[in-house]
Amino acid sequence: MPGLFSNLGLDFVQISAGFLLVMALVFGEKSRRRFWTNLMHVVFALQCLMIIVFREGALPKLFAALMLLATVIVRLVHTRRTHIVSKSLST
16 A cells, blocks of 8 residues: 555556546547647646656656557547548538
């Protein structure tokens, strides 16, 4: 349990919470207006980039980079799918 509240544990919790929030916003948006999703994705990207640049050790940097890459990939795939589905429904 003490390892959970070390610097490595706090980084893991912080990045995981940000990742879950961004994914909830991406999959939960119903309208075309994506202000909050875009804002939270930018905040999450800045958070991950700060950890990659300033944190010591390879594990937090690797985890932050993988989570950032995962959010970008999921966002691109989700946008492409919704665009294809909306295009097929309009024809």
